Amino acid sequence: MNKKIAVIGAGNVGASCAMYLAEANLADVVLVDIIEGTPQGKGLDLTQAGPVRGYNAKILGTNDMKDIKGADIVIMTAGLPRKPGMSREDLLNKNADIIGSVAKEIKKHAPKSFVIVVSNPLDLMTYHMRNETGFEANRVFGQAGVLDSTRLRAFVAMELDVAMTDVQAMVLGGHGDTMVPLPRYTTVAGVPIGELIPKDRIKAISERTAGGGGEIVKLLKTGSAYYAPAAASVDMCRAVFCDEKKVLAASAYLTGQYGIKDIYIGVPVVLGANGVERILELKLNKSELGSLQKSAATYKEHLKIMGY
Ligand code: APR
Numbered sequence: 001m002n003k004k005i006a007v008i009g010a011g012n013v014g015a016s017c018a019m020y021l022a023e024a025n026l027a028d029v030v031l032v033d034i035i036e037g038t039p040q041g042k043g044l045d046l047t048q049a050g051p052v053r054g055y056n057a058k059i060l061g062t063n064d065m066k067d068i069k070g071a072d073i074v075i076m077t078a079g080l081p082r083k084p085g086m087s088r089e090d091l092l093n094k095n096a097d098i099i100g101s102v103a104k105e106i107k108k109h110a111p112k113s114f115v116i117v118v119s120n121p122l123d124l125m126t127y128h129m130r131n132e133t134g135f136e137a138n139r140v141f142g143q144a145g146v147l148d149s150t151r152l153r154a155f156v157a158m159e160l161d162v163a164m165t166d167v168q169a170m171v172l173g174g175h176g177d178t179m180v181p182l183p184r185y186t187t188v189a190g191v192p193i194g195e196l197i198p199k200d201r202i203k204a205i206s207e208r209t210a211g212g213g214g215e216i217v218k219l220l221k222t223g224s225a226y227y228a229p230a231a232a233s234v235d236m237c238r239a240v241f242c243d244e245k246k247v248l249a250a251s252a253y254l255t256g257q258y259g260i261k262d263i264y265i266g267v268p269v270v271l272g273a274n275g276v277e278r279i280l281e282l283k284l285n286k287s288e289l290g291s292l293q294k295s296a297a298t299y300k301e302h303l304k305i306m307g308y
Pocket of ligand 1 (some may be wrong): 008009010011012013014032033034035038077078079080081082091095098101102118119120121223224225226229
């Protein structure tokens with residue numbers, strides 16, 4: 001029997017996830033949205049691309065959350081995207097309500113699933129999802145670090161005119177203005193970028209990474225990024241299904257690592273068949289650790305606003 005992935009929200013991110021999932025032949029996909037016709041239409045359209053693109057995944061579009069029954073992974077993309085001038089935190093209360101209602105359905109129909117949260121503000125919504133489902137922390141995690149790291153990887157590759165795939169990067173912290181790009185842990189085929197790129201350019205690239213989502217919001221004017229967020233989510237699904245034990249940055253629940261606890265924030269994790277199997281504790285220097293803890297403190301404040 002094929003694996004099953006439910007994608008909640010058939011908007012830009014959700015539909016792109018469904019497309020990449022089908023193309024990766026990873027699982028059958030159920031695409032759910034509250035807007036009548038949208039998931040059905042996109043599901044049918046994607047199904048009809050199958051013979052040309054060479055995939056056989058079944059893609060069901062639906063308005064009924066019952067159809068997520070038995071899903072192995074749920075990717076949560078439902079929610080409002082950012083508009084120009086909005087921070088991810090501006091979406092807080094609206095998206096928290098949506099997370100709450102979807103979490104109830106996940107608990108009912110896919111109680112054994114892993115949940116990957118993409119809805120913003122990411123780290124807060126992931127915390128809320130875990131609380132509302134009551135799932136173990138290893139089964140609920142947020143897609144953010146993979147996206148932020150892939151942005152940094154792309155910028156470094158563009159700077160040096162080298163293969164994107166040869167660049168490895170690590171971006172920690174919250175998925176927002178307080179994120180912490182780590183140039184010290186960013187390499188090109190194993191060579192630290194400090195040996196290849198001047199300091200002032202590394203600073204500029206790190207800043208562009210932190211503002212990477214905002215740069216796209218500004219350009220699009222009517223919404224936020226979706227291709228890279230979807231690609232990053234699908235990468236995480238593959239790590240779980242194939243038990244890859246992949247080391248990547250994800251929003252994970254901390255219980256004292258990096259001196260931070262009871263919060264979801266971006267850290268390096270080992271992602272495998274049991275979801276977040278381990279959190280890696282890097283030897284951060286004083287400034288890096290300070291930035292990560294500052295990022296965490298911001299989210300603690302936001303959690304308080306949400307009533308936690
Ligand atoms: N159940 C299912 N779908 C819902 C629900 C719900 N309760 N509430 C809203 N939706 C749907 C909307 O109808 C819409 O089709 O979620 C979809 C969101 O799609 P877009 O508006 O295109 O937003 P998108 O760009 O996909 O971003 C979704 O991901 O990156 C984050 O910040 C982004 O929080 C946003 C989310």
